[in-house]
Amino acid sequence: MMVLLIVLPLIFAFLAAIKKSFSYPLLVTSTVVNVIIVLLLKTSVPSVHVLGGWKPPFGINLVLDDASYYAVLIANIVFFLVALFKETVGKYSTVLMVMLAAVNGFVLTGDLFNSFVFLEILTATGVILASKRENYYNAFKYLVLGSLAGSMYLLATIFTYTQVGSLNMAHASYFAISEKAIVVITILYLVGLGVEAKLFPLNGWVSGVYGGNDLSPLVMATAVSFAALYMMGRLFLTVFGGYALHILYVLALITIVAGELAALYQKNLLKTLAYSSIAQAGIVLAAISKSTEKMVSLAYFHLTNDVIAKFVLFLVATFLVYNYKNLNGVFKKHKVLGTAFTISSMSLIGFPLFAGFQSKLRMLMEMFKTSDYLFPAVLLFATVIELTYLVRWNVKLWFEDIEDESEVKGPALRATISIILAILLVGIFLAPNIILNPTTKVAKALLDSTSYINNVIASSMGGM
Amino acid sequence: MFTLLVALLIFSVVNYFISKASWRVGSIINALIGSYLIFQVFTIPKGTEVTIGKFLGETLALQWTNAGFYFSFVSLLVIVAVMFFAIKWLDSQKHPAAFNMFILMVTAGSLGVFMAKDLITLYIFWEIAVLSSMLIIPMGKKESRKAAVVYAVMSAVGTYMFLYGAFMIYSRYGTFSMPEIAKNLANDPSTSFKVAVVLLIAAAGIAKSGIFPLHTWLRIAHGNAPDAFSAVLSGQLVKLGSYVLMISVAVFPSLKIFANLKLYSGVPAPNYFLIALGAASIIIGTLMAIKQDDMKMLIAYSSVANGGYILVGIGTMDPLGFEGGVLHVFNHALAAAVIFMAFASVVYRTHTKKISELGGLIHKMPITYIAYLFAIISLAGIPPMSGFISKWMIYQALVRKGMFITAAIAFFGSIGSFLYVFRPLAGVFLGQLPRKYKDVKEVPPIMWIPMLVLVAISFVMGVWPFPILQPIENMRADFGIAPSFKIADAQNWLVRGFSGSWNPVIVFNLFITGFIVAYILYTLFPKPKKVDLLKPHKEEGAPINIYTSGEFIYTPELYHYNTKFYAGFERMYEKHPSWEKLLYMLAKFFHDVGEWIHGWFFRPSPSAYTFWLAMTILIIFWVRW
Amino acid sequence: MTNSMSKAVEVLKSFNPFVEEIDDREIKISLSNDKVISALDVLKSIGFSHLSLITCVDWIDDNQFELVYILFNWEDGGKILVSTRIDRSNPKFITVKELWPVARFYEREIHEFFGIEFEGNDDMRPLFLELWDEKPPMRKDFDPSKYSKEKFPDRKYEKDVIKEAKIFRGEING
């Protein structure tokens, strides 16, 4: 049943390619169907699906354990929400369907080469999305960087294949790779995935793509980056057993500071949010690189809050940027959008009454428990900078005197969805466990690679 | 207690929609809630504890101590007065509904802070207070947007240092609740950890109560916030900072903790550092206040100076000094609130904040004038009003401890306060009434009643200080600072200090008898002829009838002295280094670093990206931890 | 005659002035009405930058006003009086406000005390006298003592004070 998640969107995509006019309804149906499938899959969580009967060491298998289930769930929900906005999707529904398939595939696959293939598709569709609203130059930049990253990823897979003899992740993690080889493999993987996971020196493309048009940030900043960060966890924790994590830790810290400072400098709202998402990704990566169960679960908890908040922020921001020339005091005309924007930005900063508070405080708690004094200092410093530009934007959008008199009809659907998600954020503050339980399961699944291996090998014996 | 706070928070959102309908009803409800809260504060029995819930394995609890009662009572006094004041004042504001909502949130936040038993609850309610006040400030005029950002950043810096300190404590002792922390800190061997932690906790107090290094936001925030709210800001929110300072010095018994660091006449080193900061903020506050032309910024700087007084008082940890510092919280809260409300009514009527444009408003707004006069008597620390008692105690402590430089700075601050409180008095209220304010009317009663009530309270506490000294005494007893003699001796009306006592009632009687004797003399002699200062306004073409060295002057503004009031003194420190510019330069530095990063890493051509990609691979390979 | 003054005289030759030397550092140049303004301009350009005063003399018997411009040259202290005669019955002259801004006060004063009109200088408010309704007082045909007698009453002495003083000094017995 799991493979339908990948196959169905592809079929719908081809149908849409044939019948142009049906493409949007097809997109909606495919996302709805996908969400239903994911919910149905809830019961049969630790299961492995072997493609075409080929046993794992030779064939491709899809692994659905707690971690990948959570990632798929988030990705599909995001795509479903994006699909609701007919006018932002416009004629990109086929691309979106392909991207949905790619994301599901990338997350579920247990095979390294297969994940490379899905990564390539992701980058390709990402480039097409990024080129919306004539954002060609940034799209081109993303294409160059994405393909380079893809090639690095491929090299790493080839090296692992030479060392382990099979492309299967379980096998890779099972057979100890020699000392010299592991270094090359991890570095190439780090760089390959780093581009997609917005690691510091590699995330040049982010501001161009996210800041470029109104559709790509909604999808890329949330679902795709979630998938990339999940894959980071999967690779470095399960497959390589936490080998090159201290490199990741240092790069992540630099990403946080660089992202925040660049955002501080920005004048354009979308670009600021792009850099803020770089910084949040940095925080998640730093937390993952701690490789303790509590920290990894908090990492994904923080990532979930960030995804929700970013989704709302970009929803509101894209609407504003493409409807008003001058943004002063715009929220006076759209009160609901404004409140959603403020709530999610407050949650990003970590004010109490909002989800961010829970994740940041717990992270600080954990770090102090493991007496690591550097990361909390960087985190708090980054929060101060983040607070500066987010408060500056909130004050500018709420309280400045309105200069742009153009009257734009309030976006009812967009407002309702963003206010629901904002209230969800407050809900998470009140009952953090609704997110914390799944993320602890994710952490457990990622960390003990033995259960991962047993699932895969067991399934290779028992077949389907 | 916790239900009270949650109810307040929920009701603040409800009140938003009520005020959307009609803001007047909303603000009346606000005022009623406030007064109910004051009543509630008195009824809660001391020592009750309520656990809120579990957070990361630690229990979050509220406790009702003497300190909590005293600080909540003082802040509620100020907030309720401002709420009543706002009932009529809000019609001159653009966002009355949001104002009503956020002021309730500020109340909830501050009460939560005062009730918090452990650092995390304190942090949560502290952030609520900061968040809601941060959203009220930008409702003011143009400059207030920037003020909100500066305010947010400065309190964020302080708060996150506080959080860092809290977690450092947690990592070592595994608990957040303050009583346990106090015990553990008392017998912890490593002094460097203790000093670091106490100063980090105090950082939030320094940021919030506007002590020296982080005091620049006060000028912008108070100067430009909506007028009534700057009364709450300086009267009450600054007291959150003093509360945290008190925690970092008294709740964590600094005398015991730093027993081995006794630097000078019984004052441990970190306290001495805090006192030095307090003294610096007294100097800066006073000097800058004297030269301000905008009356609200002037009183903002006076809040910096008085925050310094409170810190100096508490920092000495001397029974008298401590009591003086805490009493000064009460005095400054009331005085600053009344002064800002007076300025709010002046701005409400004349729509200008500059002293140089105003003058002679006593003829048109006598009641506001009286409220302002008594408030500045208390702020300047002159006997009949309660301001004097707290300053008297601080002086006694400083002199007894022989800290002469701090004492000299404290004296300079108190005399400087005569100067800067007198400047708006002479520039705005006394002197000649400009022609364009000819038909200014007095503010409606709902606005001057709160002022007079607060002034009356401060006056009564000045004459008979024992009701307010009682809670402070048992707060001091809680912290175990026992003096060798009874400070507030109610039986024979004495307020005792180390080197002498004085009897507030006798002093007041003396002043009254002196006043009566003067009045008798006044009536004995021939009746005066009335010189009407408003003659040029009443009949056209009548010159001013006071001594104008023979010249016929028809425009009163020409004959009113209010710009550069202390020119002689201001000239002495014209080219002074501005700390504010320094902090702006620091912010600019981060901005430029962001620009550099953006320029180098994020903007250039794809070829640069590949270069950076290759560089990362090379570096990692080369370094290979 | 300092050299700047002699240079000035040469330059003004073309205006055929009537030059008379008052003392070694002061000469008086009388010109006809139409040449005065240009002469002043020339003098200003060659260094006589300071217009110290504009005065007026009332020649009532030959029914003329004499306007005198006093110029100083501060390089070597030369002083020139440029004077001209204008008709008295309807006195009118051109302002030098553009050359020297201070001239407008001098002209206001002359207008107030002599009643001379200056085209180009419209600000002819009274400068010194308050609420003056009579003829301009400096004119010769204005009789101040009559004005004073009628406007400001004075004391009538019953006794002859001078005789009293003489008796007191014993010159005459009385």
Add this chain to the structure above:
Amino acid sequence: MKERTMWEQIADSLRSRSLWMLHYCTGCGAMELPPTMTARFDMERFGVAPMATPRQADIMLITGYLNTKTLRRVIYTYEQMADPKYVIGFGSCTINGGIYFDSYSTINRLDYYIPVDVYIAGCMPRPEAILEAFNYLMEKIRKGEADGWKRYKENYEWYKQNQIRSLGEVYVHDEFHE
């Protein structure tokens, strides 16, 4: 002389012993005052002291010719002085116009406009004459005859008419004080 109550007599004797002088130096008489104040003649021993503002002054010294503009200011200042106030006119210019008797701008007779208690003859009296005047004024105050301020109050209309007749109007606007 109308009889005065006991209290008024005491007050008058007090007032005579302490006269505060407003030094309105209009004309050339101002130079006579410094010698009277300083060591040689020392008027302070009679209790006469210079005061800066009319509010505190008792005597107003008009020390010279008064043209119309100054007279307006003198009248305006005189009205600002507190009651029992006395005026001393120095020199012949205040008595009967002096050498400016025929000028179009100076007034001839001072007490036509404000009540003058003592005149000092002389075209600027010497300090001895001034001291003599002060003592004479003190005598008059003690005897209760120096009631210039009462006369000003009683026939205020007459004074006002004279002022309007000579000065046109007392309160004028001038461009330098708008």
Add this chain to the structure above:
Amino acid sequence: MTAVYKAILNLVIAFFFVISLEGIARKITARIQRRIGPPWYQNFIDIFKALSKHPFSNGWIFDFGVLMALGGAIATAAIIPMGSTFWTPFPNTDNFFVIMYLFAVGSLGMAMGMVGSGSPWSAIGVSRALTQMLGYELPYLVVMSSVMYMYKTSSIHLLIEKQATNGWNLYVMPIGAIVAFISLIGMLGKKPFDIAVAPAEIASGPMAELSGKYMGLLQIMHAFSIFVEVGLFVDLFLGGGSLGWFLVKFIVVWVLATLISSVLPRFRIEQMLKFYWGVPLGLAFLNALFVLLGWTF
């Protein structure tokens, strides 16, 4: 009830003694200027003459200010102990800071009243007076705090007793006494420091609008404030002694101050501030250091 009688005695002495002293001061200054000078009772006459005139009142705040000024001065004069514990009207309230700040009530009242008169002369005068107060108050209070620190008490009559045992403060801490005397001259507003009441520059400063009885009342207030200031100096630095000795020392200090003030021209504001915060403040801190180290004689 004896306290009330003593207070009244205080006021009566303050009134007659100080006003005649002022007359004597005018006589001394005159003698210095080689002129005869007014009789010693001249000030009484001036005050009663001022009280008997018909004044002008510039509004209710003007009257209230003058009354508050006189009220404050009377209250402060009533507390000052005259020389010995027997002559202290209120033994447990004569704290130094209470006296200093109750005295401030008087000056604030006067300042408010005078500026209330609406004349810019008084506003400028008051701003100068307050700046001058800032000037002389700082060294004075530092010296006083060192006195209080040394004897561990700030109630005046106890200080007098302490001085009876180990000698006058003038000898115990001479530097402090000098600095206190310099600020005393500033406090009295005598010649070098009468910037606030400069008759030539700002038409007698705050007193510009005072006529009739207001002038009289303020002169009485000035007399009381002189009594307070010089009385404090005598009590704290010359040991006070019995009532007779107190008055003698009072006269000596007053005459010395008059002598100095009658030969010096007036300071400008910055000059005064630079002067006060220069040498006197330095000496005050030096004195504090000596007291701390116990190097007193």
